[in-house]
Amino acid sequence: CDYSYMMAAVISSARKVGVFKDFHVWSDRAVPGAIFHHAGQFEKWGCLFKLTFLRDAVRHLNYDYFIWLDTDMWFVRNPGDPLRLLRGAPLHIALEGDLTSPENSRTDWWDCPNQRFVELMRARGVRSQHVFNVNGGLFIVHRDAIDTVFRLAYDFWTFCKSKGFTFNDEPLFAYAMHMLCGNPYVHTLRSSLDFWCSDWTGSFRDRLPDGEPWWFVDYFRGDRQLVNPAIVHAMRSKSALVTLGQEIFKKGNEEC
DSSP states (O other): OHHHHHHHHHHHHHHHTTOOSOOEEEESSOOTTSEEEEOOSOOOGGGTHHHHHHHHTGGGSSOSEEEEEOSSEEESSOOOOGGGGGTTOSEEOOEEEETTOTTOSOOEETTEEHHHHHHHHHHTTOOOSSOEEEOTTEEEEEGGGHHHHHHHHHHHHHHHHHTTOOOOHHHHHHHHHHHHSSOGGGSBGGGSTTTEEEOTTOTTTTSOOOSSOEEEEOTTTOOEEEEOOSEEEOTTOHHHHHHHHHHHHHHHHHHO
16 A cells, blocks of 8 residues: 555656656556556565566557656656657666775675676676666666566576575666666766656655755765755655655545
């Protein structure tokens, strides 16, 4: 139920800033403002369902591009055309921290040492000088690339598991992104901070983003940067999103 409440709040925030694209939600019940699909039973561990839903359900919808949003987002402004972020690639997911940087104070990602993760990526074909992590909360993909993204992700999952690492969705999307984007340096988080950023340290903990600038902390280096993206991945604001979503559901029921 909490996820349904949060998604209702996300959609409400998008509508208030003038975003009127279709939102599709896979859930156990209808969500105000969204096109509803029954989710059925699925394995939730590791968020790998994002990949299977893309392959088995999402790609059959009548759209050329799909944007995945986690349910803990908040729109503070209209983000404009998100397809500008693709830069000619069939997939965009913001490349955040550089795992190869000698300035990193954090030495691992998802319980895998940074250097080891870089080695795993290189062993499966990544050739860029720098290797980045990602946040799985938002990505954009062309429908014709979905099969390729799925294949790359699960091939990498299988390879890493054989080396002793069982990853969730984020390392898999990081791998697929490095393989498909052509030039990773035009897809870094810092190149698109006006669009989206993750409040993983809780600048807006237990409250909704208010459109004011806030400090983003680099996951590996720990340095801070003042940001003000149109879409905030409000990871620490779930309680506030649930409360607003409950009010939206209640209002909808009363109107019925």
